[in-house]
Amino acid sequence: MALTNVFVVLLSTALAVLPFSPADAGVVGVSYGRLGNDLPGTASVVKLLKKSGITSVRLYDANSKVLKALANTGITVMVMLPNDKLAAAAADPSSARRWVRRNVAAYYPATQIHAVAVGNEVFEEAKNLTGQLVPAMSNVHDALVKLGLDGAVKVSTPIAFTALQESWPPSAGRFRDDIARSVMKPMIDFLERTGSYLTVNAYPFFAYAEEPDKISLDYALGNSNATGVRDPVTGLVYHSLLDAQLDATYFAMEKLGTSRSSARGPKSVAPAAHVSESGWPSGGKPKRGGRPRPRPRGGGRRLELEQAGGEAASVANAQAYNNYLIKRVLSGDTGTPYHPDADMDVYIFSLFNENQKGDGADDVEQHFGLFYPNRTKVYEFDFRGGALVASWCVANASAGDARLQAALEYACGHGADCGAIQPGAPCFEPDTRLAHASYAFNSYYQRNGRAKAACDFDGAAYVVYHEPAGTCDPNVSWCVANAAAGDARLLAALNYACANGADCGAIQPGGACFEPNTVVAHASYAFNSYYQRKGRGSGTCDFAGAGSVVYHAPKIIGKCVLPSKAWIQETTTVKSRGFKTSSV
Ligand SMILES: *[C@@H]1O[C@H](CO)[C@@H](O)[C@H](O)[C@H]1NC(C)=O
Ligand SMILES: *[C@@H]1O[C@H](CO)[C@@H](O)[C@H](O)[C@H]1NC(C)=O
Ligand SMILES: *[C@@H]1O[C@H](CO)[C@@H](O)[C@H](O)[C@H]1NC(C)=O
Ligand SMILES: *[C@@H]1O[C@H](CO)[C@@H](O)[C@H](O)[C@H]1NC(C)=O
Ligand SMILES: *[C@@H]1O[C@H](CO)[C@@H](O)[C@H](O)[C@H]1NC(C)=O
Secondary structure, three states: OOOOOOOOOOOOOOOOOOOOOOOOOOOOEEEEEEOOOOOOOOOHHHHHHHHOOEEEEEOOOOOOOHHOOOOOOOOOEEEEEHHHHHHHHHHOOOHHHHHHHHHHHHOOOOOOEEEEEEEHHHHHHHHHHHHHHHHHHHHHHHHHHOOOOOOOOEEOEEEEHHHHOOOOOOHHOOOOOOHHHHHHHHHHHHHHHHOOOOOEOOOOOHHHOOOOOOOHHHHEEEEEEEEEEEOOOOOEEEEHHHHHHHHHHHHHHHHHHHHHHHOOOOOOOOOOEEEEEEEOOOOEEEOOOOOOOOOOOOOOOHHHHHHHHOOOOOOOHHHHHHHHHHHHHEEEEEOOOOOOOOOOEEEOOOOOOOOOOOOOOEEEEHOOOOEEOOOOOOOOOOOOHHHHOEEEEOOOHOHHHHHHHHOOOOHHHHOOOOOOHHHOOOOOOOHHHHHHHHHHHHHHHHHHHOOOHHHHHHHOOOEOOOOOOOOOOOOOOOEOOHHHHHHHHHHHHHHHHHHHOOOOHHHHOOOOOOOOOOHHHHHHHHHHHHHHOOOOOOOOHHHHHOOOEOEEEOEOOOOOOOOOOOOOOOOOOOOOOOOOOOOO
16 A cells, blocks of 8 residues: 655645644642641752642642742642632722732742632632622732733632532532522633633542442542443433532533523533542541531431441542542543533642641541652652553544545644654554554654544544554564574574573573474574664664564563563563653
8 A cells, every 4th residue: 555645734625633732631730738737848849749740739828938939840830819818809909919919920920820719618618708709809810910910820719519509410510599690600700701710629539428328439439330320311421420520510600601601502611610629538537527518418327428438538549539630631531521622620639648637637638648748659649641641542443544544644744753654664564544544643642742632533543541452663673583584594593692692591491481482482582682682773683684673562472572672571561652752
């Protein structure tokens, strides 16, 4: 098959591949609460954030030391105007302006402040300020406009999930009557007008802890079975309680009939709902009178249920949930069943276990941290993705040749590395449209940070989480023996390789690669070892014509895997590398 003009971008009318920005999908950050008397100093916290690959933080104030320490780090910051400053900001525009000047403008842009939270859970924590909330948000926004910062810095207010009167099924989602028309409606109009977003503190943990008899733990943790839970009204199926909470919020917003949603139809996502806090405790027990809880639907059996809920606070569950959040956002899979294209920013609560929160050391409130105060991780997590979100984009054979070709041209014309699939290049073989499309789609996808939208190609591609067989990485290659060279030549070359630096221990009797005990299998093992150890230098896979370089992982023979790197003994699995992007 001849693939012509792969580099030429045709003005294809058959295919409308929408451009997208990788920033679209969402950002996963961490809430940096400081209610502890044993927390590390700000400089070492900033070091820890950088070392951990955390690129966004939410603060519960606008602490000057912290904002200075975050300068020139590239870490984006949501600052907060605390509840006790809210009445003044609402009553007096000049007070709001002073606050913005001192707490935002004074640090921006060296410190990448991108949002101001006006108050926190006002309906719960400062009920008497409910009426001042939207006026305060509006004054803070006006102050940002005056300072020319309204494009860069958005204004929102984290609401507790208890702002919803109903949340199940999601389609029944609606805000509490006392705030729906009076506060939420003007707030949502404000968010929409200013290009901002709603922020919700959403805790599947507390929902589960209230009703462990009705909610499956796996579903709360975000890894429900394939069946999921169906909203009987919309028929939408939920595999994650967080998604159900977000969709309940979207339905609640929609019921207020905000201007945009009526003009653009119910499916528009404006404003988006982001998650200003979510997390899972690694220990402790939920206590009454702590954080606002979702209203339980059942009654009775309280003690028994609380106990079951309490057991859900564990290291294993916290690790599962928070890694689920990280993976969701990093993989770009941020949409919900009702709004599949929605972006989602998430701040995981919280950076540290904080010993001055809640009601004593056995309160879950003190156990939400990703780190202990001594900066040791409470469990493993990875904000850089790594193996957690290794994923690949592959071409969908059913899309048909015309669509694959158009999408292939699009990818090659928009930054995919298509040099490797040109004739003579490492990934030209197998020379099929499907293989070349998969290569190009995947290159495009990896280079765009594995954003889900970068693997759409109008339905001609899809994401997989296991490395597809035959994935070609032009930077990884192996040396294998040519059976056609014949046993005598192979044996001579095998002896040469083993005598000149190849590791031949694994092909001795009893070694992991002794079986299959054939000259060609042993020669492949030795040739490859020699090749890898010599840095894949030119001529190191020649062996007088008995060896050849391949760019697709060789078939695993028995239990023997040919290493793709020098010195590393891989005997069970091929390491998945994907195509590295500079940010990974
Ligand atoms: C709101 O109530 C708190 C006490 O709960 C009080 O300290 C504060 O002054 C009140 N604020 C207003 C504006 O009424
Ligand atoms: C599947 O998950 C749903 C939701 O988490 C749960 O209600 C249901 O019982 C589970 N089904 C099975 C067979 O485990
Ligand atoms: C940090 O603190 C935790 C919890 O107290 C403890 O288990 C861990 O061993 C400490 N790590 C170091 C390095 O001191
Ligand atoms: C592949 O494409 C076909 C036809 O367009 C579609 O029905 C199918 O769902 C796609 N498969 C995947 C995994 O996206
Ligand atoms: C291969 O390696 C080169 C140099 O290290 C790098 O620039 C290039 O991006 C890599 N290509 C892939 C597909 O990883």
